[in-house]
Amino acid sequence: MNLDLAIWALAALSTLAIFSILYRENPVYRLFEHIFIGLATGYGISILWTQVLLPNWWTPMAGDGKWPWIFALVVGLMFYTIYTPRYAWMSRLLMATLMGMSAGIFFQGFARLYIPQLAASFLPLVQPEPPYVLFRNLVIVVTIVTVMTYFFFSFEHRSKVVRGSASLGRWLLMIAFGAIFGSTVMARMALLTYRIWYLLQGRPEIGT
Amino acid sequence: MSDAITERPEVTAQRRQSRIIYAILAGLMAIFLLFELKLPFLVGPQARGLYEAVEKVPAQKPILLVLNWAPGTYGENYPQTEALIQHFFLARKPFAIFGIDPVGPSLGQEIAARQAERLGRTYGVDWVNIGYRPLQLPMILGMTRDLPGTLKRDAQGTELATLPLMRGVHSARDLGMIIDVTPSATLDIWIQYFHGAVGTPVGYAPTAVMAPEAYPYLQSKQIVGMLAGIKGAAEYAALLQQRPDASLAWKYPPMRAMNAVSIAHVLIVVLIVLGNYQYFTRHRRREEQA
Amino acid sequence: MDLRLEHASLFVLVLELLLCGLILARIFAARGGRIPFIRRIPGLSAIDEGVGRATEMGRPVLFSLGLGGLDIVTLQALAVLGHVARLAARYASRVIVPVVDAVIFPVTEEVLRDAYAAEGKPELFQPEDVRFLSDQQFAYASGVMGIINRESVASSFLFGSFFAESLILAEAGHQVGAVQVAGTPSTTQIPFFIAACDYTIIGEEYYAASAYLTQEPTFLGSLIGQDWGKIALLATIVIMVGVASLWSLTHGGAMTGFEEKLTGFLQYMPGAAAGR
Amino acid sequence: MLALKILLGFAAGIAFLGLLDRFTNTRSRRLLMVSFTFLGGLFYLLEFVIPPGTGFLGWQAPNPARDNFLSPLIEQIGQVVLVIGGFAFGLGLLNLAALHGRTLLRGRPGWVNSLAFFVAMVGMTVAGLFQANSPTLRTVHRLLFEGLYQPLGASVFSILAFFITTAAYRAFRIRSGEATLMMAAAFIVMMAQVPMGMMLTDWLPTQGWLAYFRIEQVSDWLMTVLNMAALRAVGFGIGIGGLAMSLRVWLSLEKGTYFGKEM
Incomplete structure (x- = not known):
């Protein structure tokens, strides 16, 4: 049998099966959902071995003779103590350490993500900049200030200025959200267009 | 459904309505994909900029066509690539396919080989496929100084220096242009190390989602033009059609695809208007009853 | 602005110390009895309503933790899950939690088990309700879509990091008529949640959720500290906008010198090795 | 020989865990958990705040202009965590x-x-x-x-x-001011993306101040100015919220489920 044709037929069937949920949940969707999750799991396993464990663990340990890597397995096994109440504390110890690490990483992430943006907000608001630049700067600064005041949790009720600023901030926020929504539409439509084209072609020469 | 009693009263009605909308959307797209219908069309300045920049590339300087996409973004990047390659062949601009994603160059190979056969262009003279190299900074820096020495061989293992097309190419200075077709943030590389260092013009063909991030670069002329998603591909196709020597063949015709996308946008707008009309009439009825 | 912050600079260090100091100070003040007042966060009060509705209808609640691994965002989602699970246990409802990350999976199971135990109903906890679906984005989305439809969930809570699949989960929930509350710091997905959910918790409100739900002094204090942190940032911005304007006036609008000076200052770290 | 080492290592590791379980009680486990959480976070914090070029007892990073003595460990610890997470x-x-x-x-x-x-x-x-x-x-x-x-x-x-x-x-129903604003912005950006939308304002000149009112210009402005600034402001709040949460987790101040439980 022609392999390309088989692939095309399977792919077309998969597409229809997934789209069938738009009508209602049904046995065909359910079957393909389970196949998909099965494939994803299998894909995950093969990726996990070939791209994570083999190069980072097995090869250094069994190939390059770095035997202490076996301790990583011992530590990894601590996850599984969760199923025995007697030893479950070990898994919690491991988890807590990982949580501590992600907390520590956030202190770095905060600086790298937000400090450049903070610095980029220091914009001049007076002449002799050209007027359209000043207007742009003004909008940026006002948006930042008002949107940030919207997220105050304790001051809102005390001052009229804060309340006014917060509601302006919420309005600006909604414009921004609308813009994001609008800008995503075309990309999503392009995806669907291609799926439909793939189905309509009825021939196997096009990629999945 | 057996438990329909416990549903929110408006849910079944809404679901029925949704099904109708889905059917209309899919149906409209199918019609506009099947038939070459003429919808009003405008070519934006960004696609025109890229087209004109390609036209201006000197014939002895090859264009580096960087393909970093995979089947996941087929619907947008494939027609872009197909449009660009057809332009290069028609305008006799030699080009080299390259990629820092493993799949991109092999997808480009298929398009280029098919179009070359159709238009009678020769491998090694009109085009080459250098293939894929994993992204590493030393490699990029090496490419700017000694391109054939760094990349050595093409995808089939032929020495680059022996190919007629690459004969005049030593450093990044000898490249006519770099065009990055990509769904991810790879643009910086070409701007920083090629345009920034030796002034090679850079063109950009991203997916629609990635396009807004490029506006600052367009404004500062760090990139000469851009094809934003399927719309960019369609605009480029429209420009190609105006050529006297236009002999075009598409596997995934960008114009039809763009028509389908346009009609989907129009459908959404119509639905929004309809929804608001419904909302108002119902609202007024309620007020009158009260 | 192209800043290199591989390591903290003096400015970063001082700023982070200041922010952390403010937060810690308010936490300890609150623990010492100065319980502050915080404003209402509308979406969060809807959580109780959503769980109650599930009980009335005799249908389960769905709680998605998003696509995040073991990070700060997911930990916050787990805190909200803890609250939802306790409510569900109190009303004897089921909570189905589809999970995307294998490391998060056992934590989720334990959070759920503890919640039922804390309400004195450990027998109601069903291990099958915490489901590892897939670590692949769209396989997960297809699975959640299936669960939402098959179980016909009464309410759906979406908390965590979300990407393109956000609207798939939210729209599927809407179609079965679920009451939906979503909260995420993934700002670009918020518009889709606003469009398809009944309530959306926006931006930093996400991190205020545990404070609002538990009324725990530690959390409330932390929230007030965050407010002070924001005031500090705002003050910095206002002052520096003034400085930039002054620079612009005195330098005829040429801002390159200002940016150079600023970059130098922001990257400056005393004691760093030469050669930068 | 290597296989033996690996097996012995495995046995020793398991034995160590067994001993740990035998000789700790609820309180010492709690202490262990708090200190491990703290140390895990402290490493990344120190690596970040110690100036590049700093050494420790003659221990130097290979690239002192960029790194301090802890920096090389980031990659190794990352690899270990990756493997452990894989299990x-x-x-x-x-x-x-x-x-x-x-x-x-x-x-x-x-x-x-x-x-x-x-x-x-x-x-x-x-x-x-x-x-x-x-x-x-x-x-x-x-x-x-x-x-x-x-x-x-x-x-x-x-x-x-x-x-x-x-x-x-x-x-997108005009129910409230907010919904209307959101709809208007979405409408402009959506229309600017398709030729039929661009025709709405095609009669405006492409040069001069009127050009700013062309739909693609307005859309561009919405995305790059207003949207950028709003997202930046939301980001600052999220950043501080995340900082507060990190601080609480790191110092074991976090309350509620999973945290502060009996071991």
């Missing part, structure tokens, strides 16, 4: 296998789906791991990957096009 995948696998295995063995309704799950999983695993060795497996891999896995993913992804349509239809 957790089995937890998910166990859960999936238990759920579907039970359905299958007891012949519950839906057992066919569970069977399909297992067949797909095993097939993909075997084909994925051993495709380099056998042409048959390569064919199977192509069938599964290109015929099923990729199109299934692409189809689920493209369902978004349907959902975005119904979501827009429902959400």
Whole structure:
């Protein structure tokens, strides 16, 4: 049998099966959902071995003779103590350490993500900049200030200025959200267009 | 459904309505994909900029066509690539396919080989496929100084220096242009190390989602033009059609695809208007009853 | 602005110390009895309503933790899950939690088990309700879509990091008529949640959720500290906008010198090795 | 010889865990947990704040202009965490296998789906791991990957096009000022993306101040100025919120489920 044709037929069937949920949940969707999750799991396993464990663990340990890597397995096994109440504390110890690490990483992430943006907000608001630049700067600064005041949790009720600023901030926020929504539409439509084209072609020469 | 009693009263009605909308959307797209219908069309300045920049590339300087996409973004990047390659062949601009994603160059190979056969262009003279190299900074820096020495061989293992097309190419200075077709943030590389260092013009063909991030670069002329998603591909196709020597063949015709996308946008707008009309009439009825 | 912050600079260090100091100070003040007042966060009060509705209808609640691994965002989602699970246990409802990350999976199971135990109903906890679906984005989305439809969930809570699949989960929930509350710091997905959910918790409100739900002094204090942190940032911005304007006036609008000076200052770290 | 070392190492590791369990009680475990959390975070904090070029007892980073003595460890610790995290995948696998295995063995309704799950999983695993060795497996891999896995993913992804349509239809009603603003912005940006929308303002000149009112210019301005500034402000709040949460986790001040539990 022609392999390309088989692939095309399977792919077309998969597409229809997934789209069938738009009508209602049904046995065909359910079957393909389970196949998909099965494939994803299998894909995950093969990726996990070939791209994570083999190069980072097995090869250094069994190939390059770095035997202490076996301790990583011992530590990894601590996850599984969760199923025995007697030893479950070990898994919690491991988890807590990982949580501590992600907390520590956030202190770095905060600086790298937000400090450049903070610095980029220091914009001049007076002449002799050209007027359209000043207007742009003004909008940026006002948006930042008002949107940030919207997220105050304790001051809102005390001052009229804060309340006014917060509601302006919420309005600006909604414009921004609308813009994001609008800008995503075309990309999503392009995806669907291609799926439909793939189905309509009825021939196997096009990629999945 | 057996438990329909416990549903929110408006849910079944809404679901029925949704099904109708889905059917209309899919149906409209199918019609506009099947038939070459003429919808009003405008070519934006960004696609025109890229087209004109390609036209201006000197014939002895090859264009580096960087393909970093995979089947996941087929619907947008494939027609872009197909449009660009057809332009290069028609305008006799030699080009080299390259990629820092493993799949991109092999997808480009298929398009280029098919179009070359159709238009009678020769491998090694009109085009080459250098293939894929994993992204590493030393490699990029090496490419700017000694391109054939760094990349050595093409995808089939032929020495680059022996190919007629690459004969005049030593450093990044000898490249006519770099065009990055990509769904991810790879643009910086070409701007920083090629345009920034030796002034090679850079063109950009991203997916629609990635396009807004490029506006600052367009404004500062760090990139000469851009094809934003399927719309960019369609605009480029429209420009190609105006050529006297236009002999075009598409596997995934960008114009039809763009028509389908346009009609989907129009459908959404119509639905929004309809929804608001419904909302108002119902609202007024309620007020009158009260 | 192209800043290199591989390591903290003096400015970063001082700023982070200041922010952390403010937060810690308010936490300890609150623990010492100065319980502050915080404003209402509308979406969060809807959580109780959503769980109650599930009980009335005799249908389960769905709680998605998003696509995040073991990070700060997911930990916050787990805190909200803890609250939802306790409510569900109190009303004897089921909570189905589809999970995307294998490391998060056992934590989720334990959070759920503890919640039922804390309400004195450990027998109601069903291990099958915490489901590892897939670590692949769209396989997960297809699975959640299936669960939402098959179980016909009464309410759906979406908390965590979300990407393109956000609207798939939210729209599927809407179609079965679920009451939906979503909260995420993934700002670009918020518009889709606003469009398809009944309530959306926006931006930093996400991190205020545990404070609002538990009324725990530690959390409330932390929230007030965050407010002070924001005031500090705002003050910095206002002052520096003034400085930039002054620079612009005195330098005829040429801002390159200002940016150079600023970059130098922001990257400056005393004691760093030469050669930068 | 190496195999023996590995086995002995494994036995020693397990024995150590056993001893740890034997000689700790609830309180010391709690202390252990708090200190491990603290140390885990402290490492990343110190690596960040210690100036580059700093050494410790003669221990220097290979690239002192950029790194301090802790920096080289980042990569190694990252590798260890990656591997350890990899071992957790089995937890998910166990859960999936238990759920579907039970359905299958007891012949519950839906057992066919569970069977399909297992067949797909095993097939993909075997084909994925051993495709380099056998042409048959390569064919199977192509069938599964290109015929099923990729199109299934692409189809689920493209369902978004349907959902975005119904979501827009429902959400963009002029119910309130907020909804109206959101709709107006979405409308402008959406229209600016298609030729038919661009025609709305095509009569405006492309030069001069009137050009700013062309729909693609307005859309561009919305995205790059207003949207950028609003997202930046939201980001600052999220950043501080995350900082507060990190601080609480790091110092074990976090309360409620999972935290501060008896060990």
